[in-house]
Amino acid sequence: MSVSGPMESERERLLARIQEHLHRLEEEGAEARTRREWLVQQFLDHYRPLRRFVRREIGRYVAFGVIPSGVLNDEDVTDTVLVRALQHWREAPERGLFRWLRRTARRTVRQLVEQERRRIEHERSLEEPVGYQGDEWPDQVVRLIDILADPKAEIPEEVVLAEETQRILDEALDRLPETWREVFLLKVDGWTNEQIAVAEGLPADQVGRIVEASRAFLADLLRERRQELEA
Numbered sequence: 058m059s060v061s062g063p064m065e066s067e068r069e070r071l072l073a074r075i076q077e078h079l080h081r082l083e084e085e086g087a088e089a090r091t092r093r094e095w096l097v098q099q100f101l102d103h104y105r106p107l108r109r110f111v112r113r114e115i116g117r118y119v120a121f122g123v124i125p126s127g128v129l130n131d132e133d134v135t136d137t138v139l140v141r142a143l144q145h146w147r148e149a150p151e152r153g154l155f156r157w158l159r160r161t162a163r164r165t166v167r168q169l170v171e172q173e174r175r176r177i178e179h180e181r182s183l184e185e186p187v188g189y190q191g192d193e194w195p196d197q198v199v200r201l202i203d204i205l206a207d208p209k210a211e212i213p214e215e216v217v218l219a220e221e222t223q224r225i226l227d228e229a230l231d232r233l234p235e236t237w238r239e240v241f242l243l244k245v246d247g248w249t250n251e252q253i254a255v256a257e258g259l260p261a262d263q264v265g266r267i268v269e270a271s272r273a274f275l276a277d278l279l280r281e282r283r284q285e286l287e288a
Contacts, residue, residue: 070098071104074136075143089146096146099154100139101254106243107158108135113227114166128173129166136164137169153258155239229278233271240264241271 075097112131119126142149150157182196230238236257241254250268254261 067265071101071139075100075139084194093133093143093146096143096149099149100142103137103155103158104139106155106239106246107138107162108132109242110159110239111135111138114163115170116227117231118166118170120147124170124177128177129169134166134169135162136200138165141165150258152255155243155256156236156258159239183216226279229282230276232278233274237267237271240267241275244268 078122100166106129111134115129115131115134118124138158138161142158145161148157204249233241240253240257240259243256244250244264248256250261253259253264257264259267
C-alpha cells in the first residue's frame with residue numbers, strides 16, 4: 058500500500074536526512090551496506106512511534122521541572138537517536154528492534170537533558186518557568202474512556218494524541234509497564250499484531266492479550282480519575 062500526503066513527505070525528509078548521514082560513514086563492505094539499508098527501511102516504519110516515545114520522554118523531564126518546555130525539539134532528538142542507532146548498526150536485532158530503539162532513545166534523551174540542564178543553570182534568570190494551569194476534564198478524555206471500554210472499538214489517533222488530553226492520558230499511560238504502553242500505542246497507530254510482535258520481540262498472541270488488558274486498565278483508571286475530578 059502506497060503512502061501519500063503528509064506521511065509521504067515526512068518519510069522522504071527522514072530518508073534524506075538518514076542518507077546524508079550514511080554518506081559520512083566509512084565504507085565497510087557489501088554486508089555492512091546491506092545491513093544498514095535494512096535498518097534504514099526499518100527506521101521509516103518505526104519513525105512515528107519512536108518520535109512519540111521521544112516526545113513522552115522529553116515531556117517527563119519537563120513535567121518534573123528538570124528542563125522547561127520547548128528546550129528540546131522531539132524531531133531533532135529523534136534524528137539524533139536514529140543517527141546513533143546507525144552508528145551501532147551491528148547491535149540492531151531483527152526481532153525486538155523497537156525495544157532496542159527505545160533503549161537508545163532513553164539514553165540519548167537523558168544525555169541531552171543533562172546537557173541542557175547544565176546550560177540552563179548558567180543562564181537561568183530569576184523568573185521561574187510557568188507551570189501547568191487548570192485541572193479541568195477535557196471532553197475528549199471522556200470520549201476516550203468510552204472507546205477504551207469497548208474492546209471492538211477503533212481508537213482514533215487524534216483522540217489519543219490531542220493536545221488537550223495529553224497530560225491526563227500520559228498520567229494513565231505511565232501506569233502501564235513500558236512494553237504494554239508501547240504495544241498499545243502501536244496498535245493505536247494501526248500496526249497489526251504480527252508487526253508489533255516483530256517490533257517488540259513477542260509472540261503475536263501475547264500482543265493481542267496485552268492490547269486488551271491495556272485497554273481495560275486504562276479505561277478503569279481514567280474512569281477513576283474522572284470521578285475524582287467530578288467529586
